[in-house]
Amino acid sequence: MEHNQIHTIIETNNAAVASGDIEGVLVTFEPDGVLVGEPGMIAKGTPALREAFKQFIAINPKITITNHEVIQADDIALHSSTWTLSGLAPDGSPIEQSGFSVVVLRKQPDGRWLMVIDNPFANHLLSRN
Numbered sequence: 021m022e023h024n025q026i027h028t029i030i031e032t033n034n035a036a037v038a039s040g041d042i043e044g045v046l047v048t049f050e051p052d053g054v055l056v057g058e059p060g061m062i063a064k065g066t067p068a069l070r071e072a073f074k075q076f077i078a079i080n081p082k083i084t085i086t087n088h089e090v091i092q093a094d095d096i097a098l099h100s101s102t103w104t105l106s107g108l109a110p111d112g113s114p115i116e117q118s119g120f121s122v123v124v125l126r127k128q129p130d131g132r133w134l135m136v137i138d139n140p141f142a143n144h145l146l147s148r149n
Contacts, residue, residue: 022133023090026097026125029133034083037076045073049135050126056139079107079115086118095127103140119143 029048036044046066049055055063055072063072088101100122107115120143124136 022092022097022127026090026092026099026133027088029125029135030085030088030099030101030123033135033138034085037073038082040077040080042070042073042077046070049138050128053135054137056137056141059141059144079109081105081107081115097125097127097133099123099125100142 033045033048036042036048046069049066049069052065053069055069057063057072057076063069082105084104086102086104088099091098091100100120102120103118105115105117105119109115119141121138121140122142123138125133126136127133
């Protein structure tokens with residue numbers, strides 16, 4: 021049953037991104053949460069997350085999870101998924117991306133699950149050889 025709650029947090033985050041709701045995005049993270057904005061670029065903590073998502077929301081992204089898996093160990097969970105994204109670059113040209121995401125979540129004392137680490141670019145290591 022908690023697998024559904026965990027996946028719901030991911031979908032809540034994606035819906036908030038799509039609607040441009042930065043505060044809605046931030047409530048899906050722990051206060052010291054981490055986002056990999058792109059490989060090698062880390063945003064940690066609410067102020068840095070707010071800025072990173074402000075820039076990301078500017079491309080009007082629509083994220084679709086195509087497959088996902090949840091592995092849970094007590095109050096820690098790993099959500100892995102494949103995704104596609106469509107959006108618009110500042111010049112109006114279309115952006116299309118896809119990738120593999122890894123998210124670490126922690127169950128809070130009140131029973132909610134929140135994201136601790138969000139790495140939507142986990143597949144970047146595959147291109148290193």
